[in-house]
Amino acid sequence: MFDKLLHPDSVAVIGASADRSKIGSAVLENMRLQGFSGRILPVNPSCKEISGLPCYPSIEDIEGDIDIAVIALPAKAALKALEQCVNKAVNFVIIIAGGFSELGEEGKLLEKRIGEIIHGTGTRVIGPNTVGVIFPQSRVNTALTPAERISFPSAGDIAFISQSGALGLLVMDSISEHGTGISGFVNIGNRADITEEDLIEMFMEDSSTKSIVMYLESISDGEKFFTSIRRANRRKPLVVLKTGRTGAASRAASFHTGAMASDDRVLDGILKQAGVTRAYNEVELLDFGKALAYSILPRGNRVAVLTTAGGVGVVTTDLLASPDNGPPLSMAEFSERETAEMRKHVLPIASVANPIDLTADGSVEAFSSIMEILVESSNVDAIMAYALPQTPKIDLSIVEPLKRAAAGKTTVVGVIGHRMAKGLLSGLERAGVPAYPSTGRAVSSLRALCSYGEYLRRHGHEQ
């Protein structure tokens, strides 16, 4: 049903413009820059061509099928254009304009018109009040922010559904730093038609999606939502950042997207029951989504910590074992044989108790050998490894052994620092190993993996 959204052959931009300050220009340019190989069709009655593309006076003047039409016009004009899209039997229409239900009664009436216009037709609407969609694999990008201001992520495994457009774009800009990719981004906006449940369904069926992360300010239908996430989360892990936890924030959300807040305790219960991972800020949202997309799941919560910097191991142990942020994880206990085996690879001053501290003398070779022992160990469910290129014998070649370890057992990597560390983060990203730039983020992400693994085990799902 959503195939033509994920993989369109043609995208029209109604209100396309040559004026770089206009949204209709940014959308067209982003489609072009992304290298979309299908037809890009600018629509604007007062232009003959834009950026070398022939321009159409109206969508109805275009020959052939249109899979996606982006409407970059103000609210009232957008409704007229939507009617034309319906006449033209466009599959998916993205309405960018705000000025609908988020602005009170008059806007609500306008928004109701959207439902009426498409009722009984094959046309589906994303928005209004949306920046649209990004599908890197199909090279579709309808974002309204010009590419010189923002980095867009490459093709990857994480699907991102966001009620807020700006927050979504900011987060995607952030994750681009080390090359984290997405399978798709959809800003549902005021969701006059297509809802989060539709998109969960879409990404559940999409083979390139390995995890689904959602930013929501409100739930349109609690029961439908619960059914949807419970079903989806057993097949693909979901992460939800739902705001309005506090009264102050739900009032703010109602100004922002016109959303009516629900009781957060109810929502929290629903998420817990469905085993859905909850994030509390935008960084956790993508951190958890990445861990769940990249990593195999742990079969328990016994963690081995491996580092070349003792203090980092100690801080990590506290974060793992503390009950302050959810159920504590256990520090794995190694057998005598394993300990003796590890001893062979380290200096006498190194500690092979858990956390394992190779000290600054720890080399990529020693690190690899120890990880092999940990992957084989029946006493270890997950490895928390610090790849710290500031110590003299660790460098980018540590990516390969980390990748091998991650293929055999849940492995989350922490990297702390600046220049060399950034290179290593990017290298680990390319290798598909979940890596994070701090102890806190690494441990929280590992916790998310353990919780989800436990949820699936408890419900008898094979991993």
Added chain:
Amino acid sequence: MFDKLLHPDSVAVIGASADRSKIGSAVLENMRLQGFSGRILPVNPSCKEISGLPCYPSIEDIEGDIDIAVIALPAKAALKALEQCVNKAVNFVIIIAGGFSELGEEGKLLEKRIGEIIHGTGTRVIGPNTVGVIFPQSRVNTALTPAERISFPSAGDIAFISQSGALGLLVMDSISEHGTGISGFVNIGNRADITEEDLIEMFMEDSSTKSIVMYLESISDGEKFFTSIRRANRRKPLVVLKTGRTGAASRAASFHTGAMASDDRVLDGILKQAGVTRAYNEVELLDFGKALAYSILPRGNRVAVLTTAGGVGVVTTDLLASPDNGPPLSMAEFSERETAEMRKHVLPIASVANPIDLTADGSVEAFSSIMEILVESSNVDAIMAYALPQTPKIDLSIVEPLKRAAAGKTTVVGVIGHRMAKGLLSGLERAGVPAYPSTGRAVSSLRALCSYGEYLRRHGHEQ
């Protein structure tokens, strides 16, 4: 007393080496690269010169006073060198070698020797088991990690005392990314002589230090520590990351620095009573230290949130108002006059309730005008401002108005994203405005400011 440590005229490196793989080489090179203007004196009986510097067979062969001697020799040889340093009346000796109390009984005896050797003399010792000190203002850097692997921070306001050397160096590498500077770094290691209390005293008297952050795995003397931090924290804010909160971590710490853990509840009580900010990971440690060093203190906890991306305002409101991470802050309520005043600078669709959402149309000018109103407002104690250069009318010129606002009222800035965002973070750093790359880090840092402000108010200290 510590003047010659902070501002030495001469630094000797005992065990200096031309072999780049040796610690004695890294220390010497870091001193040279840092551009130390005093005398750098390599000591090594088997060299005539190293890197163009004349090399001395023994420290006793050097003419003139020596303020700091770094001993880059193994444990037993280090003790011999220390005896020579005492003979030469060196002011401060840094013993890099491990192999002391952290390695059990034999090591403890060796470490006891250090105290015996310097007893009754004017020589003071940092370490053993330390990477030494960094004082950017005096261009002193005895770190054992070569500069090609790590970025060292520039001169700044934050003093950093760390029991772990590697963790300290990693964190300094991290903060260098956007140019956060330090007034000094001291790795106390096994603190056979100089303790955290000595250094708190030193940095309290140091005019360039505005906040003191500490990583500790153990406290050498609880009562002394409490007296020291309580006194210091009333003059300069302290932040403490103390590990060993959990049993697992205290066992790990005892392997790492030979530290004996204390009961964490006792420690937590001590910190609370002294009004000292507690951090739970290495990122918080420096985040809080930065906020406390850069910002004026709020006189209450009524926060105004200002953004050009609605969702970011909503997430922030939840984080501010939630009781999950300490006492919640209040959302400031604006007067009718203030609201009307703000209305003049924004589009009708913008929200001037709190959080204030200028929408993507928000310009640097509008942002500045609103901030002026917030700075003047008697209803607002602190401003949480998001500088988001992805929206079309925000750019680097927002740094100046943010700097003006921060001079008038507590202002913490959030910046989310990659390329343009990084430039803005660096610009804000140069302007001395505390800025953070996520909602979570920005809000936690603002909370640290509010708590410290409240502590001082409660104890009748003028701010």
